[in-house]
Amino acid sequence: SQQGEEDPQALSIQEGENATMNCSYKTSINNLQWYRQNSGRGLVHLILIRSNEREKHSGRLRVTLDTSKKSSSLLITASRAADTASYFCATDATRTSGSRLTFGEGTQLTVNP
Amino acid sequence: DAGITQSPRYKITETGRQVTLMCHQTWSHSYMFWYRQDLGHGLRLIYYSAAADITDKGEVPDGYVVSRSKTENFPLTLESATRSQTSVYFCASRRQGEAFFGQGTRLTVV
Structure with a gap:
């Protein structure tokens, strides 16, 4: 079964609005990562947050991690039409899974111009 | 070009x-992975490899074989x-931290 589960499955917003996506997972992790996938393309790494970190920023991205609730959120501020893509969280539980990344099913974000 | 290349793109x-x-x-990179992506299932790990001549099963290995x-x-x-x-x-590779993905192969079995 999938380690990570994203919520919502689909999100549609207007340009300029903020987009928040959530990820829940089941086991202890070393780090959690977020990836983006444009239609018909491979996944691209966005940001990594370690298990001892609570928040991390990168440009318009803000990621939080709550290990007590086994959840993470990705916030994209001031969204643009070019942010339209699928977003996946991936968990790294190296101690138990040998450097594998386990992905959720993703959130499809649509940013309307 | 540097990166990770998959072939063919369509089959x-x-x-x-x-x-x-x-x-x-x-x-x-030491680690390499194969995932399949299906609607409703996200990405599921088929096989992975920690180094040359070291491979291991992922979540859905049946019907597949890998080598390195x-x-x-x-x-x-x-x-x-x-x-x-x-x-x-x-296909993806990873040393530590982030993974790098190829562009994917779309396979249709008729």
């Missing part, structure tokens, strides 16, 4: 045929293709 094959998907990376004789190559073989193996296949 149509018949049920029962053997087909091999190729994956090549230029970084010499060289660090840079990690081919995935469908020994006898079935329609349920119609999917988009992604």
Whole structure:
């Protein structure tokens, strides 16, 4: 079964609005990562947050991690039409899974111009 | 070009045929992975490799075979293709931290 589960499955917003996506997972992790996938393309790494970190920023991205609730959120501020893509969280539980990344099913974000 | 390259990008094959998907990376990353992506299932790990000649099963390995004789190559073989193996296949490499993905191979089994 999938380690990570994203919520919502689909999100549609207007340009300029903020987009928040959530990820829940089941086991202890070393780090959690977020990836983006444009239609018909491979996944691209966005940001990594370690298990001892609570928040991390990168440009318009803000990621939080709550290990007590086994959840993470990705916030994209001031969204643009070019942010339209699928977003996946991936968990790294190296101690138990040998450097594998386990992905959720993703959130499809649509940013309307 | 540096990066991770998958070939072919598109493939149509018949049920029962053997087909091999190729994956090549230029970084010499230790870890390489094969995922399949299907609607409603996200990405599921098929096989992975920690180094040359070291491979291990992932979540959905049945019907697939992998090998890794060289660090840079990690081919995935469908020994006898079935329609349920119609999917988009992604190869990825990783040293530590982030993973780098190929552009994917869209495989259709008819």
